[in-house]
Amino acid sequence: MIKVGIVGGTGYTGVELLRLLAVHPDVQLTAITSRKEDGLPVADMFPSLRGRVELAFSAPDKADLSKCDVVFFATPHGVAMAQAPALLAAGVKVIDLAADFRLKDQASFEQWYKIPHTCPELLEQAVYGLAELNREAIQGASLIANPGCYPTTMQLGYYPLLKAGLVDAGSLIADCKSGVSGAGRKAEIGSLFSESSDNFKAYSVAGHRHTPETTAQLQRFTDEKVELVFTPHLVPMIRGMHSTLYARLSKEVSNEELQSLFEAEYQDAPFVDVMPFGAHPETRSTRGSNMLRMALHRPGNGNTVIVLVVQDNLVKGAAGQAVQCMNLMFGLEETAGLMQIALLP
Amino acid sequence: MIKVGIVGGTGYTGVELLRLLAVHPDVQLTAITSRKEDGLPVADMFPSLRGRVELAFSAPDKADLSKCDVVFFATPHGVAMAQAPALLAAGVKVIDLAADFRLKDQASFEQWYKIPHTCPELLEQAVYGLAELNREAIQGASLIANPGCYPTTMQLGYYPLLKAGLVDAGSLIADCKSGVSGAGRKAEIGSLFSESSDNFKAYSVAGHRHTPETTAQLQRFTDEKVELVFTPHLVPMIRGMHSTLYARLSKEVSNEELQSLFEAEYQDAPFVDVMPFGAHPETRSTRGSNMLRMALHRPGNGNTVIVLVVQDNLVKGAAGQAVQCMNLMFGLEETAGLMQIALLP
Amino acid sequence: MIKVGIVGGTGYTGVELLRLLAVHPDVQLTAITSRKEDGLPVADMFPSLRGRVELAFSAPDKADLSKCDVVFFATPHGVAMAQAPALLAAGVKVIDLAADFRLKDQASFEQWYKIPHTCPELLEQAVYGLAELNREAIQGASLIANPGCYPTTMQLGYYPLLKAGLVDAGSLIADCKSGVSGAGRKAEIGSLFSESSDNFKAYSVAGHRHTPETTAQLQRFTDEKVELVFTPHLVPMIRGMHSTLYARLSKEVSNEELQSLFEAEYQDAPFVDVMPFGAHPETRSTRGSNMLRMALHRPGNGNTVIVLVVQDNLVKGAAGQAVQCMNLMFGLEETAGLMQIALLP
């Protein structure tokens, strides 16, 4: 059994990790920390876990995380970088669900996240935890930077097109929509039911932290300069993310060839479902599951290709993807503990 | 492996059965029928099942259900009674999720459901599938009448009080609230998003079919005449049911005694969670799971006791409860395949 | 034109007052205060008001409210009592949408609201602003205690029954449901979209401040001791309130007599709609309007009468009712500025 610790278990990615790990056949939940909730049984905060998770939160200084085999950080940016060096030194693997190790470029990190990076020496060894594009590196990693939710959809949607050199890398437009849980379990006016229900809006259109992360990763697959316009929107639903990805074709290619390309790329990816050409994936078809679904379109058979991508932002976009990485790091089946079927309706 | 057939798999209880049975360790999905959708792969209708359920719908006359060990009827009222006799004669166990066998009294059935009963001779042998109150009978049953969603909450909430003779059986008031999925996957104006979202209303206040079912079952536990006012309401949420049960105490009893009574009654029930006295169970704490949670209240320490009961109407209120019965009928662990943790948030 | 000031305009009752008063034909919006938002144009916070309300928030010490004809307090409990004495002394009428003057009994106020009352001498002169039951007193009032949202529905629903002596005043059960906006525009975890959407729960079942307010008001209409069990619930919708009121009949009465009683009581009330016997009012039929609708039921023609009452908690339950009082206090038509038709769908 893998001994697992969770730092920061009071947010939505934290409780989602608990939901997944509590029934994972190879995991023993060992410690979960919270500065504020020291001593509180986890199930008192999250009644869905009553009878299933017996752990209580413990203050960070009381939890001996060095006895764990792996520690997940479901914390705000900046926490993992403070604790990761000591854990790694103690032989504990680290999976950070925040952004501390997502950008290889320290300056870029500090520009976008407005905090100094305290262990830039780890940036090189950190492995970006997108299993579909990085499986081998993850298998050998000690420190994982779990991808952002939006970047997961954008990378998996654009990657086959860029790698095959079929589209103009300089004019990508990603119009993305997220459920409200993406804002986290924070007491903020904008996330209130009465503010975000029965409403729709864009946000951070001038610039969002997930742009540099996505651009840097996509740049690995093409020599052309990647230029991405990324527009996030807020949808009045709890979970779910839908990315509508536009690209301009720069080569002659048939729809059948496009479809075959995507199917071939993801044929061994257990959590990517390439739907039939022209399908309309729905976010609810992934609700609570680690599946990401996508479908290709080409309006009027013109030179614009559209990739529609959906996932559950808390599972494939966060906690599920992190467990997927853990599975690979510990030599388990990639799908272990992650075969929940989506809740529909 | 138990060979399972499903009649009527295109509704919400049908797809929920599929979600549960597709990962049940002891089940082999064998046939699923639909008059309209003959030949359509199930996963084409419910994309959440893509890659997980390979079956296609088959027309009722093509599916040889007699080869199954058990057949679930996730159909409108009246279908199971037409097919159950032949299946039972062929040695196939039958679990009806509709109302055909819920009322022992044929006249009452015909009065409330407005159709003649075509196999009243089976009413006596049919076992009411509420495992918590009927476990032994279910274990030996061939024909199960799976309880209605509302009646499940009302029976489990009132039963300990009535059995202990603590309340006036003649003045029960059950104010119940259900998510919209309870209306089924039927194209009706009243169930449209634009009609039922951001809205709340009562319905069928003059009389609902779940009243006679509940009253008849509760009457088993008391000599007093049970009189129940049951008021159903529609909540703008997909899944979930919340019953607020009022009863007038007829004996002196302390809150501690009440709490102990409930805890004792349900200590061996894996799917009933008696929360601490004064708790406020939330429907979402059961979303997608087979758990039913309840908590006791006594406003102003007066003579009214309130039992708050929540469940997922499609799981413990329908498909999960049916699988729970199947487990008992086939000598499996009662919890087999039913340990999903609720999806929160 | 009536010069109107609003204290505390950054909450939901505040913006709702602005929506109503900005188009009121006899009103001139004069000042709106906010401690935190001094100088911010109101329409910057509430873009629905762009081009319609030119006022900016001003700090409480800068706004000369004594030049107003009437000041509305859309503030937390405790604010109005601090400022009302000076305003009243300056000849300014005061309408408090919070609870400072709702309870005539100072001890009861201090017990339920946990703050000392700083001007108990005003409690006697304060008029409870439920126009339907108190029209004349409101017309002559200088200080109005605007009713709570739940109490409005409970009083208007129970009043005809109690006044006519038809029901047992000692066993009233009010099962009430409110939209989330009732919790106000406060950054609290429990009011987040991800916490309250797709969910239903009861709260404060052990005791809620609206119980003593309702009981005290209802007691005016009967010599029997009023005993009320009041159970509030939270509905995943923004606006709307539905109260399901149970009472036990203590006299012989026909359904027609009950219906006639209610129709007669409210025939001159422009904002109370007595629907046909057996109707099921929907909250959305009042969304954005000052109408309150109700309908009577009597399940199985037994001795329980049910009154279903719906309103928009922010309009008839708060801001609209306050404007209705203002109209009466200034000799205007009771309906002036309040004839918006509900938004359906």
Place this chain on the structure above:
Amino acid sequence: MIKVGIVGGTGYTGVELLRLLAVHPDVQLTAITSRKEDGLPVADMFPSLRGRVELAFSAPDKADLSKCDVVFFATPHGVAMAQAPALLAAGVKVIDLAADFRLKDQASFEQWYKIPHTCPELLEQAVYGLAELNREAIQGASLIANPGCYPTTMQLGYYPLLKAGLVDAGSLIADCKSGVSGAGRKAEIGSLFSESSDNFKAYSVAGHRHTPETTAQLQRFTDEKVELVFTPHLVPMIRGMHSTLYARLSKEVSNEELQSLFEAEYQDAPFVDVMPFGAHPETRSTRGSNMLRMALHRPGNGNTVIVLVVQDNLVKGAAGQAVQCMNLMFGLEETAGLMQIALLP
């Protein structure tokens, strides 16, 4: 008073017309037809209208629409073209909220709507009812083709850019999102609460009828060939539409110049609100009102300009826009009866 008839009043645009016209100072509601609901009081179907609209539906053959001054068609495509010729001949003005007269090109109409056009001779005289771009023509019109909801947002967002020749007309991408009421009050599985709540998806990506309508109208303002990729999505909200419009700048222009351009174009448009550069308009800021709001963005100061446009699809996108046309046709103030402030929250 203008005598108004409505054909097809049982849908959402019908009831929205009623909500607006019932309080319009210059209108007398004269007749409302419904094939199915002959004799039913309108307020029995839409309780929000109780006490406010006394009309009953009448069968089409019983209603003498020729006595009206203007008739609104809130019907499916194909109905208006059947009745308009006779009404126009009788001197009655006609406003069609469906698509019968939106496309000047008969062949294009028949291709996209799959029905023959029965009065193509009226296509030339029909005026496209987008007041902001067509005000004078509307003032003199007898027959109005009320614009589609999506096309309204796309035209008002792209128009200033195309007219000024600032962008590449051949690479417009419109990523649009609509509330569920856009699907109408029709009993269809896909519009059920349990199907569309807590879900997000694109639809009709391969081709939507609003593309040719928008392209044809936009083509009026540029000599370049307009090529538009239009991707509609369904949002789990009742009302509201958000269009995210992308265009590639083809000339040097500063953000200030862009902003000034839009402000100048719409300075006399009472229902277009150009928000500050970089703002994020929310659909709820238009809920129930005839306002359309927009804001400009330019990510990274690159060569992509984004116009965010929001409106209430049932008001400015349908019924409100139709009333706006009526006002102009009859020489009233453009804003008469249309000054409702949006419902927020």
